[in-house]
Amino acid sequence: MYVHRGIIDDVARRAARPEFMDACATRFRALHGAAPGEEEAGSWRRSWPVLLDALVRAGLGGLDVLLELSLPGTGERVDAAVVGQDADGALTVVAVELKQWTGARPVPGHPGMLEVGRRSVQHPARQVGGYVHYLRGWADGGNGVRARGAVVLHNASADVIERLRSMVSPDSPSAEFPLLGRDDLAVGVPAGDLAERLGCAGLSPAPGEAVDRFLAGEHRPSEQAMERLAANIEDQRPFRLIGEQDRARLAILDAVREADAREDGLGAAGAHGPGGMVVVTGGPGTGKTAIAARLMGELCRESRRNPRLLTPSGTLTRQLQRLLREESRGLVATFKSKTPGGLDKNSVVLLDEAHRAATYPHQRGTGFPAVLRNLLDRVGVLVLFLDERQIVRPSEGLTLDELARHAQESGAAFRHVDLETQFRCNGSQAYHRWVDLLFSPAGAARPWNGGSYDLALATDPDALASWVDGHTAQGRSARITAGFCWPWDTGEVPPLEPEVAIRWHGPDHGERSWARPWNLRSEQPVPGFPDIPARPYWATDRGGHDQVGCIYTAQGLEYAFGAVIMGGDLVRRHDRWRARPEASYDAVQLRTLPPEQYLPYALNTYRVLATRATHGTRLYSTDPETQAYLASLLPGS
Missing domain, CATH: 3.40.1350.10 (Trna Endonuclease; Chain: A, domain 1)
Structure with a gap:
């Protein structure tokens, strides 16, 4: 064009x-x-x-x-x-x-x-x-x-x-x-x-x-371009697979070969069938991104293959592109509403973070999202990496049942691979189960009994920030995240205003205050501010600990230690979680929802934020009743 x-x-x-x-x-x-x-x-x-x-x-x-x-x-x-x-x-x-x-x-x-x-x-x-x-x-x-x-x-x-x-x-x-x-x-x-x-x-x-x-002419990657990307992926330590991850990789490759055989049979008859579908489900830290990247490298080495690695998250895309350098150009991309060019029935598309795809479930009734239908119709196999409990907006939403139903109705081959073993949070299955229970509607978590993961309650924002700063001073990655419960009016150029502002009363009943800015909005670093990383790199680059990240900055990424500030949009009342969308400063489509519709998005948001850290997490709520509830479950830090 x-x-x-x-x-x-x-x-x-x-x-x-x-x-x-x-x-x-x-x-x-x-x-x-x-x-x-x-x-x-x-x-x-x-x-x-x-x-x-x-x-x-x-x-x-x-x-x-x-x-x-x-x-x-x-x-x-x-x-x-x-x-x-x-x-x-x-x-x-x-x-x-x-x-x-x-x-x-x-x-x-x-x-x-x-x-x-x-x-x-x-x-x-x-x-x-x-x-x-x-x-x-x-x-x-x-x-x-x-x-x-x-x-x-x-x-x-x-x-x-x-x-x-x-x-x-x-x-x-x-x-x-x-x-x-x-x-x-x-x-x-x-x-x-x-x-x-x-x-x-x-x-x-x-x-x-x-x-x-x-x-x-059709735009598609040359064999040399795919070979360079494959070699680069193989050299990257974060994409080496362990145990269940490798078994999942082999199962996906089996599904791809089965789809090839079906397509070859149809091709002999001069026809094309619907693309095959593989859905990989797994919670935070189960290695979905690592599996997707590793598969991408292998598929790039297959002579007739035409693969892509897509993610709806621009932040995750930028991180992958930086890691894989120029070789990733066009092969690793952000997926919003348009089907990438150059795809055909030899293509395998790996859609990481599929739960973040813009599918508008609240608008389409029972219809399958057109953006995914178009992708599935174009390619040989679509592999979706999915965690339903990471859906955090009404414009997002995709379930395993919905995908299986569409595959059956369209005649597409379907396979489901489930990942249970997680490798984040120090490999603590107990912590993940505890977080899943905590951020369920009833919040029926039991008191945390320790184990191999460092979890505690921060008594106030100063303690929370001191914990993060202490780890940073020792050269460990540590970040603060918060619910979107404060205004975010600062533009793309520093100085950043300290908009995440909290007031509370100390043991002496005196009022105290704490404030830090949200992360930088800009996609690129701003000259003159080397300690303020660009938005896609807040979780990984120097200086990120001095800003507060939100769900859209942190989702899909990880760091060693994470502090989570729960705002007034999710509070504990009468042994249940209650949503207060009016306390949110997020998009209008979220904060104008009825409380019962807002609740699952709030629970998912804090679950995601609480599972970013590999070694330790601190929780803190600005709501006194909620803080008291957390104190009944967690030791103080």
């Missing part, structure tokens, strides 16, 4: 006209379901004419240009792609990243990141390198398309360009991609030199049908 396709000479003549920009905005809205933002449309007006003028002066006016070219496997878009053929007739695509920067500097402690204004962004040579990496490995399955890249910073001075170039090591993959500034594009630069600088030297116009084939 693209916003505009044309011959450079023609597009250059029209690019500055308002009607051309309006047509591009209309096309963008049709493709993406929303109009381009004011900032994006403004960047088109300022950058496209400059690039097109340079391409014409470089003698490249007869080549094709694609503006805002989408890369289906990643959801990203290339600002502009110049398409031609090289001397031996091979189709060549030059990805061009356009920037309006007038300055940039490195972000301390974050190699490859730059400070531009108050934002932290990727070095543009790495950014365009990612596009080229994708085109080489995904366009037409990595066959027949050559790719190059260039960065055009048309407002940047020679000094800025030189600083940016100096940040790229000569032996780095990013060194392949030229960085051009204002002076590099100046009128008077010889056409051949300008074409060389733009990465387009030696290109001539490609036949229209060759460009058509490139645009119509």
